[in-house]
Amino acid sequence: EPEVTQTPSHQVTQMGQEVILRCVPISNHLYFYWYRQILGQKVEFLVSFYNNEISEKSEIFDDQFSVERPDGSNFTLKIRSTKLEDSAMYFCAGTGGSYNSPLHFGNGTRLTVT
């Protein structure tokens, strides 16, 4: 079964540094998402992406965050200047886009900001 692949599995960075989290969605998916889960807390929606543009973003997704699908396969989340509170598991997800289709998640990238 096709999988959503995320790299790296764990990223450690210093506060203020830029990080790029990478995702390779399932090839026939059309809608792409980033979610995050701070340790011990719920899974939170960050942003959705369709047709090469952001379709919706949450209040968490401020100017420090950006997403790109540069080559039609990779889907990246960039945090320009990381803060301690950005430490979390970041999950990429995708769906084919039919009404009420479940999201397929990757295994996540654990981001640790020190």
Next chain:
Amino acid sequence: DQQVKQNSPSLSVQEGRISILNCDYTNSMFDYFLWYKKYPAEGPTFLISISSIKDKNEDGRFTVFLNKSAKHLSLHIVPSQPGDSAVYFCAASAGNNNDMRFGAGTRLTVKP
């Protein structure tokens, strides 16, 4: 943002017995509800869903019940197996996945 609530952080049941995981929501616009299962070091995996036009959906050992008037849904696993031990997330959306909201999760432990 507490639109989806799972008030039990953990649940422990004996193998072979029924596991009942509960979820409450506040947004009356939600019309699609899902349960995801998550093992350590993995992403959430879709388990079962229900549309608001139904009150029950069954898939093998898993059944989801929806009570719209109470804004409550539950996941029943019977019989429970040790391999079911995981964190279960309830999620809800209002017509499209952009609005999907997750609960905080319930950690289920099934003891042999």
